[in-house]
């Protein structure tokens with residue numbers, strides 16, 4: 001590894017946001033999972049979460065630009081178990097979902113520990129998940145279609161979080177002596 | 192057609208933004224073209240533009256949620272011809288592209304007539320296109336990957352335009368007696 005590469009890896013690790021994440025509930029198209037992980041990497045998500053759909057999690061090909069190398073993907077057996085892990089860890093749970101009680105996706109404060117629950121392509125977020133989350137958020141739709149592609153919707157919400165966190169100075173690099181940035185950078189450099 | 196459906200169609204037509212568009216330069220994956228058109232519909236783009244890649248424009252399946260029914264897609268034989276049409280029509284041309292001269296994608300004023308040029312999956316916006324545009328815009332990347340999925344990048348820019356235009360009152364419905372809203376609504380209702 002060149003010193004430049006090592007420095008780049010450490011700089012990226014030092015900007016990771018352990019308190020920002022995504023929970024994919026049975027998202028099953030490989031290009032969607034890949035695009036979500038690529039966006040996670042771009043905004044500093046350290047670990048993403050998923051409940052695999054039927055047929056398991058898709059294997060990820062080159063279209064994620066190798067983002068799965070830089071974003072850990074934690075699998076959960078089911079929604080109940082997965083969301084309990086996130087709540088236990090102190091995340092506020094948002095579901096990206098259309099409903100009369102949903103708020104505009106730009107209004108929450110995403111500088112707080114934030115997990116965004118995204119639904120499966122055809123049927124959206126499950127009722128089970130909706131019963132467990134704190135708030136529903138919706139992206140305005142001004143046309144005839146009822147929904148956006150799931151990786152597009154994820155990116156719009158994550159980049160709103162990026163904007164807020166950037167304004168709040170949260171991407172100022174962390175000291176690599178701190179946990180969990182230390183382990184992260186060390187693991188990446190060793191590959 | 193039910194009266195409710197007709198009213199919905201007319202309401203959507205009355206919010207269309209003829210002075211906001213996207214130009215896809217040889218984007219060739221069907222799911223990307225489909226996702227771009229779906230987002231176009233959602234933010235009120237009336238007509239999108241494309242230079243087909245090798246093999247032509249992909250045929251669009253159900254994954255666009257039928258958005259291609261609501262967003263006209265104008266094909267151009269090549270970049271030069273296509274961008275000339277847009278410039279002639281008074282659009283300011285932005286290329287979504289990484290370069291040292293690119294500005295942050297949130298800084299331009301997208302309430303003005305705006306066309307966003309998006310590049311092909313592997314190689315990005317062509318040098319030919321870069322020579323013809325007014326300004327380059329870039330979405331911040333804080334991770335290891337070099338770029339976002341093209342439909343994700345398109346959506347982030349279009350929704351920044353949506354935010355600005357919404358704040359400026361530009362989605363207040365137009366009178367359907369005006370052109371081009373009149374023809375649009377009439378055409379949709381007849382289908």
Ligand SMILES: C[S@@+](CC[C@H](N)C(=O)[O-])C[C@H]1O[C@@H](n2cnc3c(N)ncnc32)[C@H](O)[C@@H]1O
Pocket residue numbers: 095096097098117118119120121122123124125137138139140141146147148149150151153154
């Ligand atoms: C293709 S959509 C699912 C549509 C499904 N028919 C439904 O009604 O929920 C897949 C996921 O993307 C997210 N999504 C898509 N468009 C959205 C929007 N406008 N606002 C919030 N979330 C959205 C949601 O998490 C949704 O579950």
Ligand SMILES: C[S@@+](CC[C@H](N)C(=O)[O-])C[C@H]1O[C@@H](n2cnc3c(N)ncnc32)[C@H](O)[C@@H]1O
Pocket residue numbers: 286287288289308309310311312313314315316328329330331332337338339340341342344345
């Ligand atoms: C997958 S990228 C192409 C990457 C290509 N290797 C390059 O260097 O341009 C496809 C298109 O998405 C858009 N895009 C992706 N990420 C972007 C970003 N962070 N900022 C601006 N545009 C982006 C650009 O229009 C780009 O041409």
